[in-house]
Amino acid sequence: MSTQEHTTNAVPPERGLSQTLQMTIVEQSPDRVVMTMPVTAYHLQPWGYLHGGASIALAETAATLGAFLNCPPDMVAFGQEINANHLRPVREGMLTATATPLHVGRTSQVWDIQIRDEQNKLICASRCTLAVISSNPRDETNA
Template sequence: MPENAPAPVDGLEWAANRGMGALAEKMGLRFTEFSVERCVATMPVEGNTQPVGLLHGGAYVVLGESLGSMAANLHAGPGRLAVGVDINATHTRSATSGIVTGVCTPLHLGRTVTVHEIVVTDDEGRRCSTIRITNHVKDLPQR
């Protein structure tokens, strides 16, 4: 590693120090792996369902946006901020119990734009939702 290279970042520690936000905390999200290349989080189905007992579609999106936005901010680095500008989700299966797991991987990591795909699976490893989020990366205002 070159002398002037930044020290490697412990992604889980970075995420814990930053916090995931009140909504993600209320929904029970837990990060289990966190790096620029791959982020993983889990979320319980219980407490996040529609009236008929299926995991709410918006809950999948909260999981996806939490992972994708946090990953984009880790990529952005100090003094920069990533903000979501587009998100879409395709739900292909319904989780009704247990936990779901979201795995976030980058499709594009640019200086001003990031795109991440988040695949959400149930306890049996079956894909339930595929989410794509685009973030705009900008410099924080100078104070």
């Protein structure tokens, strides 16, 4: 499988949680992923502010896409750990996540993700560690 086929065979972001939270890919490359997500009633916690889980989902989605773009054709990336510092409350608007790699290794990757509001204010700083494993589910080296 070529790198082109590998990249185009990724699960489309229009499915699953990405679709539910209305995430959109703006830019994607092995060195940078930019995604947006609106803040709607579905993204809020009971007190009317952005739910931290929604921003973490955006951060991990951007990091995972970037990590996948750095994987060899027979490998995939899975989130192992993510942390997030929620720095500013948000009630509405469009968020932009920018993910950049801090480490791209053979078996793991670490990505920095910054989420900003429409005024370009940093609302969340996140770091995600991803495992790089075989895309063949029968490969016992994954155990």
